[in-house]
Amino acid sequence: MNTPIYDYLNNLIDDDISRLYMPGHKGNHPYDYIRDMSKYDITEMTGADSLYEPDGIILQSEENTAALYGAGHTSFSAGGSTLCIQTMLSLVASPKDTVIVARNAHMAFINACALLEITPYWVKPNYNDNFGVSGEVTVKSIENAIKAMPNAKAVYITSPDYLGCMSDVLSIAKVCKKYNKPLVVDNAHGAHLKFTQTDCHPITLGATICCDSAHKTLPVFTGGAYLHVSNDSKITKHEVKTKMSLFGSTSPSYLILMSLDLNNKYLFESAKADFAKLQDTVKQLYEIAHEKGFEPISPNRDLTKLTLDAYKVGMTGEELAVHLREHKVECEYASTRHVVLMLSPQNSKLDIDRIKSAIAKITKKEPIVNKDISFELPQAIMSVRQAVFSKKELISIDNAVGKVSAETKIKCPPGVPIIIAGEVIDTYAQKLLKKSSIFLINVVK
Ligand SMILES: Cc1ncc(COP(=O)(O)O)c(C=O)c1O
CATH class of the missing domain: 3.90.100.10 (Orn/Lys/Arg decarboxylase, C-terminal domain)
Structure with missing residues (x-):
């Protein structure tokens, strides 16, 4: 797999041309710590292509990504999935339109509704009493919402959610096709799902359009994300770029773009084997956790995440996070009840051993009885x-x-x-x- 952005930057460094263009560090940062890195940090100059009007190295790299994901086309974002969500919504809806959306949506979606004057029609995800979470949104609830709001412009779901719960994207996509509604998936936490033992990436499962925060689960710098459009969709790459340029900076980071470019090589060469190994490791961790009384949060979940319900061992999520920290393990997230450990193939054996040892040293207490309050939708009287x-x-x-x-x-x-x-x-x-x-x-x- 070629790496056109990375190669261009290396050639530029080798050519040793005087930098009379942005940024101010000129590839010669005053501090040693980031001087080498600063050489790769350039602006959209001649030859370096342009993120919102690509016809050179960025286009080539994006086409490589689209081929890896089986997408019709893919666009890079240097502004995370947040920028992709703004773009996706503006592609499927116009001001004052309604979009059917599962209520576990991220803040980025709600902020985009405020910016774009879009009205969400909320669908409640299933509440799982045993685990005190609302994750999966059912096909039935989506179909009922489409029947209740036939003029809605699109269906928007978040899968996987922050805790790793996934919805049945395949069946939801079928229902959306039946009613001719585009299915938009916030797959911020699932860039790797194309490369797990079972390919469960939303584009494979029939989504029209989705965003992946490549930086969350793949070796990509923070802010690097993909916006994929399926082969079946009429949305053109030109439309994606035009809409993304409404919200994105005109100075996208080449460090981020370079890491997305190099990620193509990683995905092509190593990701499938690496993620298969990671799934086995997480399975082992769950087995150890099971001995303490933990259970997987949902049968339909991201198999690379370790989500622990601390109530099962008589602790709160915050207490469990402290226990893990004492064993040199810092979690991604701890709530009153849950702790999320995000693993990747880049975690070392030492990291895994520390998790095992921390779990083994938990002193199990009487489980805490679920006192979570299930959720009712409040009434909206204003947009x-x-x-x-x-x-x-x-x-x-x-x-x-x-x-x-x-x-x-x-x-x-x-x-x-x-x-x-x-x-x-x-x-x-x-x-x-x-x-x-x-x-x-x-x-x-
Ligand atoms: C479900 C979900 N969607 C979207 C986002 C925004 O992604 P990004 O940080 O890449 O902009 C996040 C961030 O945590 C998220 O959890």
Whole structure:
């Protein structure tokens, strides 16, 4: 697999041309620590192609990625999945349109709704009492939503979610095709899913368009992401680029683009074998964890993530995170109840041994009985955009019942936004906010 961006940058360094262009460090950073790295950090100059109008090295590299993922076309983002989500929404909907969306959506989606004046029609993901999470969104609930909102422009789901729960993308894609709705998937946590033992990447499973935060699970610098469009879709690459340029910086980082380029080589040469090995390692870790009373969070889950329900061993998620830290393991995330360990083939044997040893040293106590409150959708009386851009005041949660929230509060569990800008705070939401240690909120004045 060729690496046109990386090769171009190396040639540029070898050519030793005087840099009378941006950035200010001129490839000769004043501090040693990043001087070598700064040589690769250039701007969109002649020969270096242009991210939003590519016809050279960036286009070649993006085409390599599209071929690896079996996508119709792929565009790079140096602004993470956040930029891809803004782009995807603007491709499938216009201001004042409605999009059907599973309520475990990330803040980036809700912010994009505010920017683009899109109205979400929420679908509740299934609540799993045993694990106190809301992850999977069912085919039935999507079909019911399409029937209730036949004019909705698209269906938007998040899979995998932060805890690693996945939805049945294949069946949801079939339903979307039946009703002629594009299926948009936030696959921020699933860039590697093309390369696991079973290919369960959303593009393979029938999504119209999806974003992958390559930086979250693959060896890519923070901010590097993909926007894939399926072969079946009429959305052109030109449309993607035009829409992405509405939101993205005109100075994309070549360090990020270079790492996306080199990632193609990694995906082509090593990813399949590496991820097969990683899945075996995570399986082993689950076996060790099972002896302590932990169980996998869902049968349909990302098999490279280790998500531990601390309640099963009589601890809170925060306590378990402290225990892991004492054994030199820092988790990705700890909630009141869960701890998420994100593993990748780049983790060393030492990392894995530390996890094993930390789990083995847990002193199991009486499991904590689930006191999580399942989730009810509050009533929206204002659009996300109206509420976000309204005059607001910061008040105590104690006085918030009946007020319209001017911001979005997300806490996990239950893994869904508790209140979204434009929704009326009811006693239910008030209880959940307090339970999530949120005591102040901006409301519409
Ligand atoms: C589900 C989900 N979607 C989107 C994003 C945004 O991705 P990025 O940080 O690549 O912009 C995140 C970030 O954590 C996420 O968890």
